[in-house]
Amino acid sequence: xxxxxxxxxxxxxxxxxxxxxxxxxxxxxxxxxxxxxxxxxxxxxxxxxxxxxxxxxxxxxxxxxxxxxxxxxxxxxxxxxxxxxxxxxxxxxxxxxxxxxxxxxxxxxxxxxxxxxxxxxxxxxxxxxxxxxxxxxxxxxxxxxxxxxxxxxxxxxxxxxxxxxxxxxxxxxxxxxxxxxxxxxxxxxxxxxxxxxxxxxxxxxxxxxxxxxxxxxxxxxxxxxxxxxxxxxxxxxxxxxxxxxxxxxxxxxxxxxxxxxxxxxxxxxxxxxxxxxxxxxxxxxxxxxxxxxxxxxxxxxxxxxxxxxxxxxxxxxxxxxxxxxxxxxxxxxxxxxxxxxxxxxxxxxxx
Numbered sequence: 001x002x003x004x005x006x007x008x009x010x011x012x013x014x015x016x017x018x019x020x021x022x023x024x025x026x027x028x029x030x031x032x033x034x035x036x037x038x039x040x041x042x043x044x045x046x047x048x049x050x051x052x053x054x055x056x057x058x059x060x061x062x063x064x065x066x067x068x069x070x071x072x073x074x075x076x077x078x079x080x081x082x083x084x085x086x087x088x089x090x091x092x093x094x095x096x097x098x099x100x101x102x103x104x105x106x107x108x109x110x111x112x113x114x115x116x117x118x119x120x121x122x123x124x125x126x127x128x129x130x131x132x133x134x135x136x137x138x139x140x141x142x143x144x145x146x147x148x149x150x151x152x153x154x155x156x157x158x159x160x161x162x163x164x165x166x167x168x169x170x171x172x173x174x175x176x177x178x179x180x181x182x183x184x185x186x187x188x189x190x191x192x193x194x195x196x197x198x199x200x201x202x203x204x205x206x207x208x209x210x211x212x213x214x215x216x217x218x219x220x221x222x223x224x225x226x227x228x229x230x231x232x233x234x235x236x237x238x239x240x241x242x243x244x245x246x247x248x249x250x251x252x253x254x255x256x257x258x259x260x261x262x263x264x265x266x267x268x269x270x271x272x273x274x275x276x277x278x279x280x281x282x283x284x285x286x287x288x289x290x291x292x293x294x295x296x297x298x299x300x301x302x303x304x305x306x307x308x309x310x311x312x313x314x315x316x317x318x319x320x321x322x323x324x325x326x327x328x329x330x331x332x333x334x335x336x337x338x339x340x341x342x343x344x345x346x347x348x349x350x351x
Contacts, residue, residue, distance in 0.1 A: 001028045002293070003167070004093040006067070006083035006158065008035045008185075010045050011192075012055045015099060015173055015183040020060035022169045023097040029062040029293055031093055033083045034284070035072035036323070037198070037330040038269070040079045042261025044333045046189055046197040050349055053285040057351040062290035063297075064349070065090075066282040068319070069326045070274050073262050075134075075224065078274075080157035086278055088162065091300025092293065095165040098158055101149035103170035105159075108152065111144055112159035133256050198333035200265075204243050206332055207268045211237045211246075214267060221272045224263055229255065233263070269326055279319045280306045285349030307348050 003023050009016055009032075024030055034056065036049045045052065053064040071082035087093045102108065114120050120141060127137035139147060146152045151171055159166055173183025181187050194201060214237070219230035232250055240246035243264070250260045266272075281303050286294060298305055304316055312320045324343040331338035 001025075001094045002031055002092050003028055004031045004033065004087035004090075004096045004164075005061075005098065006033045006080065006087070006096070006154075007056075008039045008045070008072075009052045009056055010035070010039050010185055011047055011188060012052065012059060013183060013185055013188055015171060016056075017059050018172055019097065019099045019169050023167050024060055029289055030060055031087065031090065031290075031293070032056055032061045032064045033067050033086045034064050036066045036069055037327055038069045038073050038265060040072055040074070040076070040262075041258060042073060042263070042265045044198045044200055044330055046192055046199070048198065048327075048330070049284055050346055053349045054351070057285055057287050057290075057349060061287070063286045063293055064284045066284050068278060068282070068323055069269065070271050070322075071278060073265055073269075073271065074274070075259065075262070076153055076157050077160075078223075080154060081161045082278055084158060084161040084164075086281060086303075088164065089278075089281060089302045090297045091302060092296045093164065095167060096158060096162060097167040097169060098151070098155045099171045100151045100155040100168045101171050102146055102152050103168040105166060105168045107146060108155050108168060109159050109166075111142060111146060112156045114142060115156065116160055128254075131254050133254050133259075135256060136253075195335040198330060200243055200333060202335050203332040203337070207243060207264070208237075208240070208246075210268050211264070219263075219267060222263055222266050223271070223274060224259055229263075233267075269329060275319070278303070280304045280312075280316050282306045282323075283348060285351070287351045291350075308346075309344055 007016065020030055034052065035045065037045050039045050049066060056064050065086060067083050067086065072079060087096060100108065123141045124137045127140050128134060155168055173180045179187050181191065200207060216230045216234045219225055219233045236246055236249035240249055246264065247257055247260050251257055281301060283305060306312060306316060306320065309320055327343035328340040331342060
């Protein structure tokens, strides 16, 4: 069986290892769809996508494909939808697996079904008109403790987006955003030396400089900017002297920190347009077992397969070149910035 996992591995920890080990049997293959150099929290990945790909392959993944930046920096719904689209487009994924605080797949499916209902969405929109953020409005309408937990939320979004069989694996450890140095990526990130990783903090002046050159109209073009939020962002940009101060100045009851971080990151990267469908499948790496699957993907995939720039044609080259630009900007996140062109020179990871 070929099992798909949508992931970030930012960084890889024992909880991720537990997920893979829980679902992978002797004859199974794990296909990971992993965020590239920017993650859904609206931040730089601490290690670049090829470093994280290598670690994933060393710990049970068989193929790693990239979730491109324009999708990895979307809200949970957009992030999950694009990840599912990529896994399904390989033509060989039999089921998906994910970690969640609640591993009762039927309970998660029930909420996913309710959230897909048009009437439910209209009720949520009505709540938001009262100045509430989407998570609060959703909680008011769905009225379930299951959507208080981040991994449950992602799991529900996966279930909304796919008809494939799904496996929910109960998350172990203390939980998300705790002091658990074995199972919490956020806690692990706190222990990392900022001089050894890529971080927005390391290129704070470059980001603020870019934002100060933007107009209100520029901010208004960015996904998730609506109802005059561009005015609030524009004013905050003119007063903030740090990224964290900027987030705090923009934040309100309606706009969550994570939403603001994603908007600011997309502004820095000049992401204004998001293709309806992911243009290609980008292979980042594969194991010995995974190599045998590549022929099956090439035979069954509904999208072109890309491993390097020379694989691109006239319909995919522009999107790939955009990703190269994103990597050039990611490289400014190191204490000693890297030069441009590392994306074009990168080598697929083969274990």
